[in-house]
Amino acid sequence: MAIYTNLYLLIFLPAVLILYQLVPRKARWGVLLAASYALYITFSKYLVLLLMATAAFTWRIGLWMDRIGEECVRKQAECTDKKQKKAVKEDFQKKRVWVLRLGVLVLLGILFYVNYYNFVAGNINILIGRFAKLPIVKVMFPMGISFYTLEAVGYLADVYWERYPAEKHLGKVALFLSFFPQIMEGPIARFPDTSEALFAGEPLNMANINEGFLRIIWGLFKKMIISDRISYLTDYIYGNYKEYHGSFIILAAIAYTVQLYLEFSGSIDIVIGSGKLFGVTIPENFNQPFSAQSAAEFWRRWHMSLGNWFRNYVFYPVTVSAPVKNWNKTARKKYGKYWAMVGTSAMALFPVWLATGVWHGAGWKYLFYGMYYFVILFFGEAIKPFKEKNYERLGISFDAKPMKIIRILKTWVIIFTGELFFRADSLSIGFRMFFSIFGNFHISSIWKYMPDVVSAGDLWAIVIGSIIVWIVGFLKEQGLDIRGKILGARTPAKWCVYYLIIFSILLFGAYGTGYQPVDLIYAGF
Amino acid sequence: MDELLEILQDIDDSVDYETETALIDNHILDSFGIITLISEIEETFDVEVDAAEMTPENFNSAAAMWKMIQRLQEN
Known part of the structure; x- marks a missing residue:
């Protein structure tokens, strides 16, 4: 039952609204969760169990990380000096990071198996098929797995970084991951975006x-x-x-x-x-993506929730990771600020666009689509200082209307070309x-x-x-x-x-x- | 704080950093500006900015950045 069908719009949605309003406020989240699972069953039948298991697993891993954190605070209270406290913190952070890794690995492992196993196995078979063959399996596609997996991974990462505490109520995590309008096509939300309102059971209003x-x-x-x-x-x-x-x-x-x-x-x-x-x-x-004046701006206006996810959970962590930072420090001394920035940009952008391509599906065209934007965005950034100087040298105002129109048209060409390969x-x-x-x-x-x-x-x-x-x-x-x-x-x-x-x-x-x-x-x- | 303002001016001198409070939310500082900013902050103030700090709240204004830097220096 897709969200644009008469069945959804004229029967399912009004029925859920009536039921939601009729039950006591405290039970309303239950109506939304039951409706979400009911809708999910119409697409993916028994795979609703995978969605339920993902919610339970995500909830448990979050609580596990929080429990280690609480234990850390207790141990730190017994310490007498700052140095000791820091050592205890580092020790417990190591434990927490292993729990996070376990959570992310399982969630992404399932996503990988469902979406990419056959693609990878098929390509490996082309390479080494004369000696050994990996089996090609029939996998049923759980609707929305690419969306709810990213939400679950984002939730665990935020709990790990202590941006908010792990949610104690399983129902709240389950509803956040499966809310029925979002399950098919997103947007990919962060836990604080929707969880409170989903659980509040506010009465309907005009x-x-x-x-x-x-x-x-x-x-x-x-x-x-x-x-x-x-x-x-x-x-x-x-x-x-x-x-x-x-x-x-x-x-x-x-x-x-x-x-x-x-x-x-x-x-x-x-x-x-x-x-x-x-x-x-x-x-x-x-947000009006065709008004964008560059490919980078286009991605800030198109499928924004996916772009935000990759920025928060791939781009930033890679940028501040130890290997990238160490390289940046060395490169700044050796090659200067500009080349250090260019190198760091390449290192941080590559995984983002590789993942963006792969996220869209298993196939070389999706990998190409990701790499296409990687190359455009990377070079766009690398030539930025020269471009600005050129504008100055030619005495052209960057904000002049004709220049804006030219930039918009140039961005359209980039977008249309990308979508040609995508489709x-x-x-x-x-x-x-x-x-x-x-x-x-x-x-x-x-x-x-x-x-x-x-x-x-x-x-x-x-x-x-x-x-x-x-x-x-x-x-x-x-x-x-x-x-x-x-x-x-x-x-x-x-x-x-x-x-x-x-x-x-x-x-x-x-x-x-x-x-x-x-x-x-x-x-x- | 003056040193931080200087770093920000170097990245983009068209912004009034003393009053702007939506540097990230309004995409005034783009991802590449952030890369340069992190390197400069770490080098100038001898702090380590890790992934947990990478939130809009910490980078939306010069004042918020300064608060983060002071907190990191204390730890």
């Missing part, structure tokens, strides 16, 4: 219901009117890539990027809206499509081939829908929050907008005869 409802229908608008229609176009071109080249491949890359954005951000709107109905504020995942069926097909752009390039082929892949009606719906989404995003970027304005309007005006969006979805949504329900892309990761 302000939250209005806000949540508007967010949900806005998400449906993006997904059903625009993204689902574009999916037919992109599926067709990517499925028949050999027949197309030049400008039509560029169109496919742009169309897929728009489809992915509207589908992913649309479903995140439904997720955030669903959470809001219960008074739970789920972190945002997008291609394999890395070799991605390259084939990429190189075919430069052969037989005629803008006119867009008009020639367009009727093959999309009807005039669909095209109009896509164009007008995209313009509406773009205007809303553009105004938000200028500081005008349309959603806030609608929610602040009088009831009749508010309902006019609600009806307008609902009727648009009913009239122009891609469903019914001739349309197939389109699965969520990120739910497959």
Whole structure:
């Protein structure tokens, strides 16, 4: 039962809301947890046991680390001098780090087995298959494992760093990891983001219901009117890539990027809206990514919760790890500050982008996707001082509007190229499509081939829908929050907008005869 | 504190560090600025900044950084 289906929106969600309101406040978290597991069973059946076991394991490891910490405090109280206290602390930290390692290893081990075992085994078999073969196993995919595993690892790391104490209530950890709107596509939250609100059992109220409802229908608008229609176009071109080249491949890359954005951000709107109905504020995942003026800025605006996770739990720990710091110190003396920064950046960025690529799935194209951004971001940073000097030398203002537009367009090219490989069926097909752009390039082929892949009606719906989404995003970027304005309007005006969006979805949504329900892309990761 | 402000000015001199309180939250200091900042802080103040300290609360303002440095020097 995906979160955009009628079953979820018209039956499951209202039923959970009614049940939530009917039970006593103290038991409301139980309704949310039961609903989360019920929804999970509809996707992954008995693998709900893995989700439950992950919660119990994460909870236990957190408590274990805290118990060692408490023992450390008791031992320190018996010490007479500062030096002794420090030695005791170091001793206990060693124990805690082993518990953390155990927790992270088990969690990531399961993720690795489910997502990557067959990919790795297949490639090893290609290399050494003549001598020995690793078995290829049939693995059932537990929905949302890439999302809830990162949440669990983040929780354990934060407990280890004493950013907050381990949660004593198993139900709270279990609900944090499995809250039903988030389980399919995230966003990846940190424990303090949602746990208190999930457990508080706040009664339903009109302000939250209005806000949540508007967010949900806005998400449906993006997904059903625009993204689902574009999916037919992109599926067709990517499925028949050999027949197309030049400008039509560029169109496919742009169309897929728009489809992915509207589908992913649309479903995140439904997720955030669903959470809001219960008074739970789920972190945002997008912030007008196409306004970014660099690839680095794009990743601060696109799938923000994933970027934040990698920054907090990979980039920073690697940056301040002993080997990187030692190298940095030596390099600063030997090669100067600039080269030390360049080297440290490479060392800290590489694991982030390798992991980002791998996180998206098992396949060379995902590894390539990660490395593509590693190279762009690394060189972007390395040439920054020279770029700034160049601006000064040429007497061009960095903030001049034409320069901003050029930077935005340059970022679009980077994004579209990346998504071309991301969507291609394999890395070799991605390259084939990429190189075919430069052969037989005629803008006119867009008009020639367009009727093959999309009807005039669909095209109009896509164009007008995209313009509406773009205007809303553009105004938000200028500081005008349309959603806030609608929610602040009088009831009749508010309902006019609600009806307008609902009727648009009913009239122009891609469903019914001739349309197939389109699965969520990120739910497959 | 003056030494810290000097380090920050070296990284980006377009920011008023005495008043800015969202250096991380508003991405004024990017990840690479942080790399340089950590090296400079460790070298200048003879402290060890470890992963546990890498939170926005510790780096959102010059005052918060200074507080962290003093705490690390005491330990």
